[in-house]
Amino acid sequence: MLISNSISRIINYFKRHGVRATLDRAELSLRRLFSAGRMVIYYHDFPTDSFPLPLDSLPTDLSVQRKNRQEEIEQQDLDRIVNYWNPELARRQLEERFKAGASLWLIRCEGQVAGYGWTLAGRTMRSYFVPFGSDDVHLFDFLVFPEYRGRRVNPTLVSYILAALTQEGKSRAYIEAAEWNQAELKSLGRTTFHLLGRARKTAFLGRTIVEWRTEQMQNVRSGTEQNIS
Numbered sequence: 687m688l689i690s691n692s693i694s695r696i697i698n699y700f701k702r703h704g705v706r707a708t709l710d711r712a713e714l715s716l717r718r719l720f721s722a723g724r725m726v727i728y729y730h731d732f733p734t735d736s737f738p739l740p741l742d743s744l745p746t747d748l749s750v751q752r753k754n755r756q757e758e759i760e761q762q763d764l765d766r767i768v769n770y771w772n773p774e775l776a777r778r779q780l781e782e783r784f785k786a787g788a789s790l791w792l793i794r795c796e797g798q799v800a801g802y803g804w805t806l807a808g809r810t811m812r813s814y815f816v817p818f819g820s821d822d823v824h825l826f827d828f829l830v831f832p833e834y835r836g837r838r839v840n841p842t843l844v845s846y847i848l849a850a851l852t853q854e855g856k857s858r859a860y861i862e863a864a865e866w867n868q869a870e871l872k873s874l875g876r877t878t879f880h881l882l883g884r885a886r887k888t889a890f891l892g893r894t895i896v897e898w899r900t901e902q903m904q905n906v907r908s909g910t911e912q913n914i915s
Contacts, residue, residue, distance in 0.1 A: 723886045724865040724899065727815050728879035730848055732856045735878045748800075748839070750846045753790040756780055763792060763799050770831070786811060793843040800839050801830035805847060807856065813894035814860070815885050821857035828870075835869075841876035848878060 744750065753759050759767075768776035783790070788806040792799050803825060810824045818824070825847060830839045848859060861879060863870040884899040 724884055725815070725862045725886060726865055726871060726884050727860065727862045727882040728874055729882045730859040730861075730877075730879045732848075732852045732858065735848075735880075744842070744846065747796050748842060749794045750843060751792045751794070752850070753792065754784070756784055759790070759792075766799055766831075767802065770829070783811065791843060791847055793839055793846075795834055795837075795839065799831070800834035800837075801828065801843060803828035803840075803843055803847065805851070813887065813889070815862070815887055815896050816860070816882075819857055821855065823851055823856050823859045825859055825861040838873075838876065840870075840873040844874070844877045844879075 756764070768780070770776075783804060783806070786806060786809070788804050788811070790802055790804055792802050794800060804827045805823055805825050807823045808820045809818055811826070814824070825844065828840055828843070844861070851859065861874065863874060865884060885896050887894055887896045
């Protein structure tokens with residue numbers, strides 16, 4: 687099933703974006719493979735961390751919307767989101783995430799959807815690197831469409847979400863990026879997130895084992911099985 691889904695995603699991506707973009711995507715996949723699945727994990731504490739972007743000070747050409755149900759998404763926006771990669775898998779993910787209580791945040795540039803990101807409070811969709819409290823929030827699966835990249839759309843969206851969530855009495859937010867994804871790491875460096883550490887996780891006999899690359903883990907909460915390397 688995993689191989690079949692991967693092939694399907696590659697074919698769909700090729701049909702939509704052409705040879706050059708597909709080759710670039712393949713190069714990123716190789717970099718991801720050689721990084722051995724290592725992720726860079728960040729945290730943000732509410733409300734002690736400051737916000738560089740108050741809710742009422744978005745650039746005039748940008749706006750953000752929060753969607754808690756698929757029915758709230760306009761059809762043209764839904765089509766743009768699901769058709770970017772693999773429609774079947776994307777629709778399945780949308781249904782799964784909304785059912786779990788996740789929110790989809792859309793950022794618009796001059797009225798057009800430029801990117802999006804997800805948040806889920808009190809839990810994560812999959813096992814995570816650290817234990818989650820009821821007031822913790824996971825930010826995940828952010829994407830900026832190619833024509834809007836390089837315009838600081840992603841850090842603007844992340845900062846806006848943090849500013850919005852601080853009004854909801856949350857405790858801590860987490861976000862992560864693949865170690866090979868330098869563009870995403872650079873983008874997160876423009877936000878108020880702090881580095882927690884670099885790690886990878888594996889599943890073994892129904893348990894999640896987290897292997898950290900750094901010993902400077904004073905911000906990691908107890909309760910997660912950890913190996914330090």
